[in-house]
Amino acid sequence: MSGEVKAIFEPKSVVLIGASDGGGRSVVSPAFFHSLVHNMLCFFKGKTHIVDLSGKLEGAIKNLNLVPKGRDLAVVVLPPKLVMKNWRKLLDRKVKAMVLVAGGFDQQQREELARGATKRKVCVLGPNATAGAINPARGLCATLERGLMPSRGGVAVISQDGAVGTAILDWACFYGVGVSKFASTGDGIDVTEADLLEYLTRDKETKVICIYLESVRDGRKFLKSIREAVKKKPVAVLKGNTARGEGKRDKIFAASLRQVGALQVGDVEEFLGVADALAKQPPMHGDRVAVVTNVGGPAVLVADAISREGLALARLSDKVVKKIIGKYPDINIADWVDLGIGAKGDQYKFILEQVLSDPSVDGAVAVNELKLSFLESEDVQAVAEAAKKSKGKPVVSVVMGGEDCTLVREALRGRDIPVYDSPQKAVRALGALRSYGKTRARVEG
Amino acid sequence: MGLVAAKKKVAEILNSIRKDGRRELMEFESKQVLAAWGVPVNRTEFASDLSEAVKVAREVRYPIVLKITSPDIIHKSEAKGIKVGLSSELELRQSFGELIDNVRTYKPDAKILGVTIQEYLPPAREVIVGALQDPSFGATVMFGLGGVWVEVLKDISFRLAPLSAEDAREMIQEIKGYPVLAGIRGAPQADVNALVDTIQKVGQLVHEFPEITEMDLNPIFAFDDGKGAVVADARIILGEIK
Numbered sequence: 001m002s003g004e005v006k007a008i009f010e011p012k013s014v015v016l017i018g019a020s021d022g023g024g025r026s027v028v029s030p031a032f033f034h035s036l037v038h039n040m041l042c043f044f045k046g047k048t049h050i051v052d053l054s055g056k057l058e059g060a061i062k063n064l065n066l067v068p069k070g071r072d073l074a075v076v077v078l079p080p081k082l083v084m085k086n087w088r089k090l091l092d093r094k095v096k097a098m099v100l101v102a103g104g105f106d107q108q109q110r111e112e113l114a115r116g117a118t119k120r121k122v123c124v125l126g127p128n129a130t131a132g133a134i135n136p137a138r139g140l141c142a143t144l145e146r147g148l149m150p151s152r153g154g155v156a157v158i159s160q161d162g163a164v165g166t167a168i169l170d171w172a173c174f175y176g177v178g179v180s181k182f183a184s185t186g187d188g189i190d191v192t193e194a195d196l197l198e199y200l201t202r203d204k205e206t207k208v209i210c211i212y213l214e215s216v217r218d219g220r221k222f223l224k225s226i227r228e229a230v231k232k233k234p235v236a237v238l239k240g241n242t243a244r245g246e247g248k249r250d251k252i253f254a255a256s257l258r259q260v261g262a263l264q265v266g267d268v269e270e271f272l273g274v275a276d277a278l279a280k281q282p283p284m285h286g287d288r289v290a291v292v293t294n295v296g297g298p299a300v301l302v303a304d305a306i307s308r309e310g311l312a313l314a315r316l317s318d319k320v321v322k323k324i325i326g327k328y329p330d331i332n333i334a335d336w337v338d339l340g341i342g343a344k345g346d347q348y349k350f351i352l353e354q355v356l357s358d359p360s361v362d363g364a365v366a367v368n369e370l371k372l373s374f375l376e377s378e379d380v381q382a383v384a385e386a387a388k389k390s391k392g393k394p395v396v397s398v399v400m401g402g403e404d405c406t407l408v409r410e411a412l413r414g415r416d417i418p419v420y421d422s423p424q425k426a427v428r429a430l431g432a433l434r435s436y437g438k439t440r441a442r443v444e445g
Numbered sequence: 446m447g448l449v450a451a452k453k454k455v456a457e458i459l460n461s462i463r464k465d466g467r468r469e470l471m472e473f474e475s476k477q478v479l480a481a482w483g484v485p486v487n488r489t490e491f492a493s494d495l496s497e498a499v500k501v502a503r504e505v506r507y508p509i510v511l512k513i514t515s516p517d518i519i520h521k522s523e524a525k526g527i528k529v530g531l532s533s534e535l536e537l538r539q540s541f542g543e544l545i546d547n548v549r550t551y552k553p554d555a556k557i558l559g560v561t562i563q564e565y566l567p568p569a570r571e572v573i574v575g576a577l578q579d580p581s582f583g584a585t586v587m588f589g590l591g592g593v594w595v596e597v598l599k600d601i602s603f604r605l606a607p608l609s610a611e612d613a614r615e616m617i618q619e620i621k622g623y624p625v626l627a628g629i630r631g632a633p634q635a636d637v638n639a640l641v642d643t644i645q646k647v648g649q650l651v652h653e654f655p656e657i658t659e660m661d662l663n664p665i666f667a668f669d670d671g672k673g674a675v676v677a678d679a680r681i682i683l684g685e686i687k
Contacts, residue, residue: 219581223605247599252579255603259612442611 005191005199007096008125009135009181011072013047014142015095016040017064018077021054029102030054033077035146036101036132040075043139043149047071053082064089075099075132075142083127084109091120099142103128103186114189128186130162134169135181137205143182145169153178154207154279155272156200158193160185164212164240164268171272176413178279180205192217197225201232208233208278210271214240216253223260230261231443234278234436237262238271261439263432270428276418277429281387281394283437286362288314289430290355291336293367294343294375298400298423299336302365305427311434320358324351341373345382352386356393363394363430365423370404377404377411384415394433398426446481452653454481459656459683468683471514472521473561475679479662484646485639486676487566487666493559495541499534501562508532510563511540512678513548517555521678524551530565566677570626570635571664574644576606576651578658578684584651586644590622591664598622606648613644626667635667639674658684 018033037057040048051067052060061067064086074095076083079102083090090098098117105113105127117124125133132143136152143166150172157172157179159165165184172179181203183196193211200206209229216222229235237257242250257264265271289311293299303313313335316324321333328347332338337355339347348366355361366383368375380397387395397412397419399405405421412419420426446454458478462470470478476486488505491514492498502509513526521527525547528540541560548555571591579585582605589601602616617623617640626635643665651657659682667674 216581219579220583223582248603249579249581251601252582252585252603252605255616256582256605258615259604259608 004096004123005195007072007123008099008133008183008191009140009199009203010138011046011097011140013049013071013073014040014044014140015049015051015067015071015074015093016077016142017051017053017074017090019054019082020052020057020060029077029079032101032144035144036075036077036142038146039141039143039149042147043141045139053078053086064093067093069094071095073097073099073142075101077101077144080105080109080127084112087112087116091116091122094120095122097123097125099129099132100124100126100186101129101132101144103130105187110187110189117190124190125183126186127189128162129184130186131159131165131169131182131184133181133183134179136179143169148173150179150182151176152205153180154205155179155275156181156203156206156209157212158183158185158196158200158209159212160188160193160214161212161240162186167268168210168212168271171268175272175276176409177272177276180207188217192222194218194221194225197222197229197235201225201229206233207280208275209235210238210275211235212238212240212271219256223256226257226262227260230436230439234283234432234439235262236265236271236274236278236432238265238268261443263435270425273418273420273425274429274432277394277396277433278436280416280418281396281433282392283440284363284394284430284433285392285437285441287312287434288360288362289427290314290316290358290361290364291367292339292348292352292355292364293336293369294339294341294373295367295369296338298367298369298398299338301400301423302367302398302427303335305423306365306430309427309431311427311431314355314358314361316355317358317360320354324354343373343375345379348379349382349386352383352395353389356386356390356395361393363433364390364396365426365430366395366397367423368397368399368408369401370399370407371401377407380408380412380419381415384412384417387417394430396420396426396429398423446483451481451483455650455654459654462683467516468685469516470681470683471516471558472512472679473514475660475681476676478650478681479676479679482646482650484643484650484662484676485673486679488564490562491559492562495538498541498560498562499537502531502534502537505562505564507534508565509537510565511537511544512561512563513544514558514561515548515555516558517552518548519680524548524555526551563677566666566675569666569668572626572640572667572674573661573663574640574647574665575662576647576657576660578651578655579605584648584655586616586648586651588616588640588644589620590625594620594622604648606652608645608648610641610645613641613648616644617641634670636670636672636674638670640665640667643674643676656683658682
């Protein structure tokens with residue numbers, strides 16, 4: 001990498017370069033350019049310069065040579081031909097970093113771009129970085145999808161592919177999962193996933209790093225940067241292109257991730273699910289999971305999922321059982337703690353606090369069914385309270401159902417408790433926290 | 446042998462193969478490399494004809510294993526190019542011609558250099574350790590149980606080289622067939638520690654010598670706990686010279 005990655009995510013000034021009129025031939029670039037301009041004017045807190053090479057956009061700079069030199073970041077939405085034609089002029093602007101959004105560059109062109117980046121010490125993201133770069137904390141929304149701005153949070157996302165990256169952001173908005181940084185790497189002629197990992201490892205806002213890959217460049221460097229990252233924060237990887245090729249190479253990829261302590265996930269939804277938990281909850285340091293529920297059947301499914309995930313149901317100590325029964329004599333404590341359908345927030349809070357204080361418990365699942373019970377979405381706040389007070393033990397909530405889960409998620413938006421719509425997803429999240437707990441124990445020796 | 450001496454010895458063997466214009470090591474050459482690197486192998490001596498074989502067999506001591514040595518025969522047992530447990534010179538004399546004939550029938554144009562006389566190993570659980578150079582990640586080690594476990598069930602595990610003892614142990618425990626090594630139906634555990642050591646050494650070897658593009662130690666005899674693990678057959682292939 002040639003320059004400083006920081007300028008991609010934390011620019012004070014940004015230059016947007018495109019052509020608002022494709023001359024009737026291309027509509028793709030101009031449409032995306034308009035979206036990018038909209039996004040930056042709408043969200044960005046720093047200074048934005050707009051350059052329209054077709055000279056039609058009102059108030060925009062028409063000539064690259066008139067752009068003030070030394071700005072932090074340039075986002076270029078031009079087709080390969082125009083990028084190559086203006087490459088020298090672009091370099092002459094002496095920006096610290098550049099995002100090349102368009103794809104379709106051939107090998108020779110990519111090499112020319114790489115040479116220019118190295119020679120002039122500009123940090124280049126892309127080309128083919130179609131989903132651009134996002135940093136909610138600074139209002140940086142250098143992406144082509146109009147209005148796509150996730151809320152601020154701890155999940156960093158790196159995606160080789162723009163569309164998968166955008167889909168991850170879409171899920172993040174849908175689930176209310178906060179994002180710290182986002183970047184699509186595309187062809188990666190200069191900035192690679194490993195470079196971004198190094199930056200994100202140091203980034204204070206980032207609590208977990210998620211990476212979508214289709215191919216691995218410089219495998220050993222990539223793995224080394226993960227090995228460093230997991231000492232500070234968890235790393236989750238989703239790999240595309242695994243099923244059609246040679247099975248052996250996928251096995252080697254999976255084994256190498258395991259060896260360096262990264263977590264591999266199977267799809268985008270699982271990605272977001274585990275990332276939310278890893279960003280909001282502490283790692284789990286043992287296998288024993290307590291289940292606190294207000295209904296029977298869903299707890300059975302949670303227990304099944306716990307066993308499938310290789311975790312175990314916790315057995316509460318006599319002292320804690322006595323304390324709970326002392327206050328709520330009707331509560332049934334067997335494989336799980338069944339509060340009964342009448343349970344409200346105060347009961348959940350007290351009992352979860354007791355359960356989490358038990359040395360024979362490493363983490364907890366709270367089952368919060370609204371249907372067939374007297375529980376309301378607001379009551380689930382109590383679970384967030386209890387989780388906040390638990391010292392170093394993770395808690396996740398499951399509301400098995402579509403609409404009810406959405407209600408609870410809304411009620412808990414901004415709280416540090418992940419909420420899942422199925423037992424499987426909730427327990428998978430705990431499994432990820434357990435896996436990171438093991439990684440931490442290993443790296444801390 | 447210290448690490449420096451071992452490196453020098455291995456480099457010497459590999460260079461002499463290169464000088465021959467070959468990329469594939471014979472079994473006895475592969476075992477020389479392994480032995481130099483501290484991986485236990487059964488004693489394996491080359492003999493170019495019967496009289497030499499008889500002489501060598503006296504040194505190795507009966508019972509012995511007799512195997513064909515030919516650059517054109519990759520699967521020696523398929524070519525009926527292996528005789529196990531010959532217990533006397535008489536048996537060796539009888540088997541020698543038969544072995545050559547078998548290979549001739551299997552592949553008439555095969556170039557036969559001679560045979561190897563090998564120390565006989567008592568039956569044990571059989572495992573495979575392999576190595577390859579992955580295009581993305583470089584030197585990689587493979588582990589599995591012998592026979593159908595690998596060939597049919599693809600029950601294998603991988604780790605990148607070099608590996609820690611913990612990595613090696615994990616890759617042994619990760620395969621589905623692990624209970625076979627841990628001991629089922631009253632059988633004692635196999636010598637997992639010895640396997641950990643072999644896996645680590647193989648990892649170091651391919652890490653130090655990236656020109657080794659493929660390595661197949663198959664089978665390795667894993668004896669009961671405390672009794673070690675010994676490589677019974679081995680194949681090393683070098684990459685193209687760039």
